Amino acid sequence: MRKGFNWLLMVCAAWVAVSCSDTKSYTDMLNDEEDAIDRLIAQEGIEVLKHFPEDSVFAENQFVKLDDDILLNIIDKGSDERAVLYETKILYRCNMRYFLNVDTLWYETYGPHSNGTIPFPIGTNGTSEPFIYGAYSSNNMNDPSYYYVSEGMQVALQYVGDRGKVKMIVPFRVGTYMDQSSGDPVYYETLEFIFDKNL
Secondary structure, eight states, rough: OOOHHHHHHHHHHHHHHHHHSSSOHHHHHHHHHHHHHHHHHHHHHHHHEEEETTTTOOOOTTTEEOGGGGGEEEEEOOOSSSTTTTEEEEEEEEEEOOOSSSSOOEEESSSOOOOOOOOOOOOOOOSBBBETOOOOSSSSSTHHHHHHHHHHHHHHGGTTTTTTTEEEEEEEGGGGGHHHHHHHHEEEEEEEEEGGGGO
16 A cells, blocks of 8 residues: 555656646746847847937837847837826837747737727727826736736837837836736837827
8 A cells, every 4th residue: 555655656746747847937938038039139130239329210120228128129209298107198009929939929000900900908898998107017817908018118108209109129027917927028010109198
């Protein structure tokens, strides 16, 4: 009986070890992300600048590395009006993709392929629900910010105003709550901020 119990205990321990090895560690997620960002930089011919351009004018393939390893390219600064932290309500349109794996997931709500889509975030009732600048992703799956709002994407609001357009590569650790859970960095090929007053 004791032999049988010991054998069962060893089988359970082996099963737990195998199960745990299937789950990526945080370090594995960071390494995978770094490799994916390096691949994306090479594929897109991105030049990473060491300093922010004095005139804030970027060439199409130039990105500056900000805090938290966010990569930013300003396409259009938009209006001179800047968002006010914890006050300004924001919506956005974007073309974005998750690029960690070969099979990328795309969202297009900007440009000729937007097909009448509404700006993000999209609430549970299917309509646009603005987020407040400075409010970050919720861990509540019923909250639109879980899927649509991140600390990383909001960094661009320090540099652009209403209708400002940027390109960004946002690491998962400053992504949405969903991105943080899955370890997925995001490439915003176009990200346009829309201040709520213009809706």
